[in-house]
């Protein structure tokens with residue numbers, strides 16, 4: 001994939017479809033892949049997915065399903081009917097839940113349409129090793145948990161994981177190079193970390209650590225001039241290539 005833009009997923013974390021479309025209108029022609037997370041999905045309803053598809057975007061529906069296997073399967077069956085390109089569940093739900101979710105995706109995908117990628121969320125990029133140890137009560141190194149969750153995600157038949165870009169080499173080593181890595185926690189040089197913990201720049205994530213997809217939100221959508229912020233990111237990627 002030579003065009004960086006195919007590998008950049010813009011997180012549309014807005015409270016209404018109007019705000020999301022207004023942002024996209026300022027970035028027309030450049031953004032190829034968007035993410036609909038809980039804020040926008042719950043505000044706009046499922047129809048937002050087909051509307052974005054009709055407008056030509058690839059869509060990642062990020063609802064991070066985590067429930068008993070039967071419920072996760074049903075949720076994914078319903079979501080798969082919407083025609084998204086990528087969806088996710090929490091790997092912490094375990095192999096049985098993830099395998100059920102995968103079955104739900106297959107049941108819901110409309111005949112003749114490609115099955116959406118199903119991705120397992122390992123350890124949220126806002127979580128530090130200290131918080132994982134002291135509040136999630138998971139002992140040991142955070143990287144070991146991410147690698148272990150990635151292995152279970154693969155065992156369950158999913159296509160890849162969400163993790164920090166910093167963990168991509170380890171995930172590829174553990175699960176193979178074709179196992180998809182989707183990485184939020186992206187902060188262009190000089191931008192504020194905010195609530196994220198395990199962050200790196202777009203250049204490091206895409207060019208050095210070889211993440212398959214990066215997810216970026218506020219550094220673009222919250223910029224005074226989203227178009228300028230986007231162009232700066234693409235220019236910097238081209239210059240670093």
Ligand SMILES: O=C(O)c1cc(=O)[nH]c(=O)n1[C@@H]1O[C@H](COP(=O)(O)O)[C@@H](O)[C@H]1O
Pocket residue numbers: 011013037062064088121123124125126162163184185186196215216217218219
């Ligand atoms: O699944 C996700 O997309 C996700 C997982 C994760 O570990 N960390 C994470 O930040 N995300 C999402 O990625 C986006 C990151 O947004 P920014 O921090 O604004 O770039 C948000 O929509 C998060 O919900």
